[in-house]
Amino acid sequence: MRQETPARAHLKGLLLERNQTPDRIEEIDREIVEKFQRKVSMLILDMCGFSRITSSHGIIFYLAMIQQMESAASPAVEQNKGEVIKQEADNLFAFFPTPQDALEAALDIFRAFEAMNAVVPDERDIYGSIGIGFGATLVIGDEDLFGDEMNRASRLGEDLAGQQEILLTPSAYEALPEGLYHFEPVRFQDLGDETMAYRFLGRLVEGSAPPS
Numbered sequence: 001m002r003q004e005t006p007a008r009a010h011l012k013g014l015l016l017e018r019n020q021t022p023d024r025i026e027e028i029d030r031e032i033v034e035k036f037q038r039k040v041s042m043l044i045l046d047m048c049g050f051s052r053i054t055s056s057h058g059i060i061f062y063l064a065m066i067q068q069m070e071s072a073a074s075p076a077v078e079q080n081k082g083e084v085i086k087q088e089a090d091n092l093f094a095f096f097p098t099p100q101d102a103l104e105a106a107l108d109i110f111r112a113f114e115a116m117n118a119v120v121p122d123e124r125d126i127y128g129s130i131g132i133g134f135g136a137t138l139v140i141g142d143e144d145l146f147g148d149e150m151n152r153a154s155r156l157g158e159d160l161a162g163q164q165e166i167l168l169t170p171s172a173y174e175a176l177p178e179g180l181y182h183f184e185p186v187r188f189q190d191l192g193d194e195t196m197a198y199r200f201l202g203r204l205v206e207g208s209a210p211p212s
Contacts (some may be wrong), residue, residue, distance in 0.1 A: 006142030131156025
């Protein structure tokens, strides 16, 4: 069994106390917010092609590709003021001070993939999809993130973004500096629910018009 970290144990204790003392819910909620809540931008990367690659080459081959992905993505995260907080299967989760930091990391990750793909056999080419969010989030030490924007960014990166595509939540998009990047708004419908996002299209050259 994985040993519980101090941060997770602290949160678990507060939640247990919250469940056992309903008259102190507001007080305990304030303590949780004060201890763990931060306004951060999160990046969720999902590798593409799991079923196809595993079927054709086997799970060990794909596990080796996951390690290859992490080796390429982690430096890009760290060089853009970010921290990789966890990796689950072929997903990588990181957080940053701002959405611009997260977006620049996403672009560097894809550039690292392209450089790696240029020197490995085609069957080992790595591609990903990325979702980026921004907002109040519970940051549990260096191991987990919880919050609405985390959920939204995970849905974008894991379910809705295409290969080598970056999608931002509206909150992340609105917090970017103006005049640097070009996006298009996109809407996704799923079982009657609509998800709004912004698809990254490229950088804007100073003085130029957005691509048509």
